[in-house]
Amino acid sequence: MRSDYPWTASPFIVSAPMAKIAMPKLAVAVSKAGGIGFIAAGYHSDHLEDLLEEAENLLEGDEGTPPTVERCTTETPNPKFVPVGVGFITWSASLEKTLPTFTRYCPAAVWLFAPPKDFRDLIPWANKIREATAGRTKIWVQVGGVADAAKVVETIHPDVIVVQGLDAGGHSLARGASIVPLVPEIRDKLLELCPTPERRPDILAAGGISDCRGVAAAMALGAQGCVLGTRFLASPEAMIARGYQRALLDACDGGVSTVRTSIYDKVRDIHGWPEAYDGRGLKNKTFSDHVGGLSEVRNRELYREELNRGDEGYGPDGRLTTYAGTGVGLIRDVAPAGDIVKSLRDGARRILRGEYRTKL
Numbered sequence: 001m002r003s004d005y006p007w008t009a010s011p012f013i014v015s016a017p018m019a020k021i022a023m024p025k026l027a028v029a030v031s032k033a034g035g036i037g038f039i040a041a042g043y044h045s046d047h048l049e050d051l052l053e054e055a056e057n058l059l060e061g062d063e064g065t066p067p068t069v070e071r072c073t074t075e076t077p078n079p080k081f082v083p084v085g086v087g088f089i090t091w092s093a094s095l096e097k098t099l100p101t102f103t104r105y106c107p108a109a110v111w112l113f114a115p116p117k118d119f120r121d122l123i124p125w126a127n128k129i130r131e132a133t134a135g136r137t138k139i140w141v142q143v144g145g146v147a148d149a150a151k152v153v154e155t156i157h158p159d160v161i162v163v164q165g166l167d168a169g170g171h172s173l174a175r176g177a178s179i180v181p182l183v184p185e186i187r188d189k190l191l192e193l194c195p196t197p198e199r200r201p202d203i204l205a206a207g208g209i210s211d212c213r214g215v216a217a218a219m220a221l222g223a224q225g226c227v228l229g230t231r232f233l234a235s236p237e238a239m240i241a242r243g244y245q246r247a248l249l250d251a252c253d254g255g256v257s258t259v260r261t262s263i264y265d266k267v268r269d270i271h272g273w274p275e276a277y278d279g280r281g282l283k284n285k286t287f288s289d290h291v292g293g294l295s296e297v298r299n300r301e302l303y304r305e306e307l308n309r310g311d312e313g314y315g316p317d318g319r320l321t322t323y324a325g326t327g328v329g330l331i332r333d334v335a336p337a338g339d340i341v342k343s344l345r346d347g348a349r350r351i352l353r354g355e356y357r358t359k360l
């Protein structure tokens with residue numbers, strides 16, 4: 001994996017593309033720390049070129065950029081290589097609108113998530129992006145099950161499979177397993193489907209990982225690294241309301257304080273997620289009223305009124321959506337994204353070397 005992303009170090013630490021939150025500042029900070037940061041193109045890919053230009057400017061205009069990252073950015077003049085990834089929610093984003101961007105910029109990877117009907121919908125995405133970037137932009141696909149992973153490998157031949165377990169914050173399959181059984185079972189399946197290592201996609205684990213112990217565990221399960229979403233919400237580089245961040249820091253016991261539901265999409269008028277998906281977020285009044293029988297129409301009205309409360313509208317007694325994974329209880333501080341990457345990587349290395357004693 002390192003040869004495709006030469007500025008990175010093992011274990012691979014990746015910040016997830018999180019719609020409206022993971023923007024160039026976060027992605028660049030993560031890549032500069034030796035991880036891979038993703039920009040969320042999200043539901044629409046309208047401003048992708050501007051976002052990649054912003055990332056490029058952030059990389060160029062900063063003396064703190066490590067030489068390996070710098071070298072990568074100067075390698076290919078056209079399209080220009082940018083050492084960050086871009087994530088698409090494919091049931092809603094448009095490949096046609098997106099493609100022209102790849103004639104100017106060549107991000108390190110694209111991340112394809114949630115096809116409208118079936119994983120075959122992703123074939124044009126993979127083929128056309130590979131063609132536009134002469135294969136320099138690697139294809140990552142996020143899946144939540146063993147059969148889906150097999151289908152993706154057989155149809156798309158991705159470079160990376162992101163194995164998303166049920167603990168993940170934000171959207172994922174409503175039914176499934178945690179990364180504990182998923183990662184090794186998918187790894188076994190890939191060994192069977194792709195006996196030669198060169199053709200075998202790498203595996204990254206996502207969902208519920210918030211500290212170096214989770215990273216080390218994912219490595220032991222057979223992953224080459226981890227994707228974290230919720231942990232990076234608590235960084236100054238995330239485009240997120242202070243009230244949202246405070247609610248994350250206040251939360252504990254993520255299995256109890258978060259829930260998988262689709263009511264948070266409904267009150268925000270987000271329609272169109274394929275049926276198998278819902279989202280995990282902190283429980284709040286929107287959810288408790290929904291369970292208590294409040295109509296969707298009234299719940300939406302109350303949500304809209306709550307927007308006027310700004311930061312005060314977050315938390316268990318608020319109504320504003322606070323997507324988060326079950327690892328939320330392990331997050332105790334807001335820390336620079338680069339520091340998060342380094343502490344996850346260094347801590348996991350120490351654990352894997354057997355140096356884990358009391359507290360890391």
Ligand SMILES: Cc1cc2nc3c(=O)[nH]c(=O)nc-3n(C[C@H](O)[C@H](O)[C@H](O)COP(=O)(O)O)c2cc1C
Nearest residue numbers: 016018019113168169170207208228229230323325
């Ligand atoms: C606030 C939030 C927004 C997210 N938005 C996206 C998205 O736009 N596209 C996507 O592929 N995944 C999205 N995800 C899911 C992540 O890709 C990832 O699987 C998840 O964050 C991993 O679990 P964790 O949050 O427990 O670390 C989002 C997650 C969160 C928490």
